[in-house]
Amino acid sequence: MIAILVSVLVSAVSVSGWGALLFRLLGASDKPRVTNLAELGIAGLFLLTAIGTIAHFFIPISTWVTSLCLVTGIGLAFRYRHLLPIQKNAKLTLASFFLFSILFAFLAYIREYHADTEFYHLPTIVWLHTSNTPIGVSNLFDQLGFNSSWFVLASMFWLPALSLTSVFAVDALILTLVFTGLFQVYRQAWGNNHGHKASILYSFLGLGFCLTGGISFIKIIGSPNTDIPAAALTIYIFYLALKLSEEKLGTDEYDLGLSLMIVSGVFAVAIKLSQLPLLALPCFYLGRMYLNRFIPSKFIKRTMWLVGLFLIVWLVRGVFLSGCLLYPQHSTCIQELPWTVPLEKAVKQHDAIRAYGLYGTMGVNHGLGNWEWLPGWWQRFTAHHFVRGMTEFVTLAAVFLVAGYLLQRWASTRRKQPPHASAEEYAAVGSHKLFSGTATVLNLLFYSFLCILFWFLTSPDIRFAYGFLASACVLLTVLLVAGMSAGARKIYLLTIKVLIFASFLLNALNLVLVTKPSDLTAKWPAIAPLNPPPPGCPDYLGLWPMYKCEVGRAG
Numbered sequence: 373m374i375a376i377l378v379s380v381l382v383s384a385v386s387v388s389g390w391g392a393l394l395f396r397l398l399g400a401s402d403k404p405r406v407t408n409l410a411e412l413g414i415a416g417l418f419l420l421t422a423i424g425t426i427a428h429f430f431i432p433i434s435t436w437v438t439s440l441c442l443v444t445g446i447g448l449a450f451r452y453r454h455l456l457p458i459q460k461n462a463k464l465t466l467a468s469f470f471l472f473s474i475l476f477a478f479l480a481y482i483r484e485y486h487a488d489t490e491f492y493h494l495p496t497i498v499w500l501h502t503s504n505t506p507i508g509v510s511n512l513f514d515q516l517g518f519n520s521s522w523f524v525l526a527s528m529f530w531l532p533a534l535s536l537t538s539v540f541a542v543d544a545l546i547l548t549l550v551f552t553g554l555f556q557v558y559r560q561a562w563g564n565n566h567g568h569k570a571s572i573l574y575s576f577l578g579l580g581f582c583l584t585g586g587i588s589f590i591k592i593i594g595s596p597n598t599d600i601p602a603a604a605l606t607i608y609i610f611y612l613a614l615k616l617s618e619e620k621l622g623t624d625e626y627d628l629g630l631s632l633m634i635v636s637g638v639f640a641v642a643i644k645l646s647q648l649p650l651l652a653l654p655c656f657y658l659g660r661m662y663l664n665r666f667i668p669s670k671f672i673k674r675t676m677w678l679v680g681l682f683l684i685v686w687l688v689r690g691v692f693l694s695g696c697l698l699y700p701q702h703s704t705c706i707q708e709l710p711w712t713v714p715l716e717k718a719v720k721q722h723d724a725i726r727a728y729g730l731y732g733t734m735g736v737n738h739g740l741g742n743w744e745w746l747p748g749w750w751q752r753f754t755a756h757h758f759v760r761g762m763t764e765f766v767t768l769a770a771v772f773l774v775a776g777y778l779l780q781r782w783a784s785t786r787r788k789q790p791p792h793a794s795a796e797e798y799a800a801v802g803s804h805k806l807f808s809g810t811a812t813v814l815n816l817l818f819y820s821f822l823c824i825l826f827w828f829l830t831s832p833d834i835r836f837a838y839g840f841l842a843s844a845c846v847l848l849t850v851l852l853v854a855g856m857s858a859g860a861r862k863i864y865l866l867t868i869k870v871l872i873f874a875s876f877l878l879n880a881l882n883l884v885l886v887t888k889p890s891d892l893t894a895k896w897p898a899i900a901p902l903n904p905p906p907p908g909c910p911d912y913l914g915l916w917p918m919y920k921c922e923v924g925r926a927g
Contacts, residue, residue, distance in 0.1 A: 410553020606839025
């Protein structure tokens with residue numbers, strides 16, 4: 373566990389340095405500004421991913437490459453230390469950063485089983501670490517054709533001395549960055565006249581949801597899977613959309629927010645194709661600028677050039693791996709290339725993914741043209757721990773809404789006054805200002821439902837929709853809180869604070885109870901593989917040689 377925690381702490385400093393460099397390259401001013409760790413972290417992760425994607429065409433992402441990136445990032449963090457997000461409320465920022473690091477490092481250490489970890493997540497990362505991009509690798513093994521940029525990034529955190537153990541810290545790293553950033557947003561604005569904004573409320577309730585009702589979903593971070601980063605970026609993108617609606621066109625804050633939304637949206641799609649609807653949000657804000665005849669700044673234009681270049685390189689890499697731009701979308705396969713995966717193989721892989729979403733098992737994809745799969749799917753969906761947590765969280769908000777409304781009606785009846793809070797009560801909590809942003813919240817909530825509909829009609833595997841469902845849950849809760857009376861809202865927000873604090877205590881208690889002293893410094897793999905290799909399959913824990921066997925995994 374200590375190895376994972378050290379990986380998170382050191383890597384966070386490094387990616388913050390890379391993020392500060394990206395801001396400077398795009399034209400951000402060199403003056404100190406109010407930044408948060410999520411802004412710098414996501415920018416740094418994206419820049420490192422772009423560098424790794426280009427480099428892997430020519431060389432393996434080996435230990436010396438990762439060491440060079442790590443040291444360079446730390447140097448950049450020192451060079452641009454005035455841009456790091458510890459200038460204001462430094463002690464509280466560092467404390468929250470360490471608490472989130474410890475929490476997520478512990479959850480990563482638990483390493484709850486993820487079906488694809490040994491199947492293709494780790495083998496892909498090991499292959500990236502030991503070989504440059506080979507042509508047509510999907511013909512060797514289907515899943516190696518998945519062109520997820522997250523595996524490129526994970527291989528860049530194969531830190532020296534920590535070996536493969538540090539790879540298990542990658543999902544913990546992005547959660548630490550995003551959650552600390554959202555916490556900073558809440559703390560910096562809640563106590564002043566900006567605390568009423570919907571984006572601030574979203575950041576606070578987002579933390580409350582993920583650390584209480586959604587805690588079970590982030591327990592799978594003990595694998596370098598793509599579900600967690602895609603969900604974290606989705607949650608953050610909806611926050612950026614709320615924030616953009618509260619900023620004025622042409623300001624530095626607006627330019628930075630839109631640039632981050634563009635980068636985050638492209639990054640999320642490159643990690644997981646199921647996040648494709650997210651690209652509509654930056655397109656909407658860019659389109660609105662042009663409709664208003666507002667010329668984007670150089671900062672925005674440079675961002676668009678950067679992500680455009682990244683997308684081209686990412687798509688070319690997909691063609692190298694499988695002969696398809698977006699494998700396993702067989703309509704994007706270029707059949708004229710000699711290494712292109714056979715069409716029937718791509719179709720089979722695509723149908724298998726959809727079949728797993730429909731039926732919960734791989735195999736023949738029956739019933740695509742009807743709804744015979746729906747009852748079984750609904751049973752699995754409603755029984756899922758993430759859905760139960762989401763329901764409990766929203767139900768709590770609804771209960772407080774009804775209770776607050778009834779109390780308000782009762783009090784107004786006794787006073788024989790209309791059921792509205794006094795002007796002083798509204799001014800104390802900024803309720804009238806919060807309602808001014810309700811239209812934006814409603815629009816984003818409707819859009820989140822469209823994202824969920826896209827997921828449902830394409831491949832309704834719940835892992836693909838974590839971010840959409842979480843964002844819809846939090847946006848709905850924001851609306852419910854906005855409708856509460858001032859007293860009920862105060863009690864509700866206090867309840868969320870208590871739940872967050874209790875979740876930290878429970879995880880700390882769990883840490884004490886289940887962790888042995890000898891486990892703190894143990895490296896992966898500390899346990900035997902769940903599916904031992906068949907006879908004659910060499911070096912299973914090396915992972916890559918397993919695909920030289922005809923069977924691969926036993927059982």
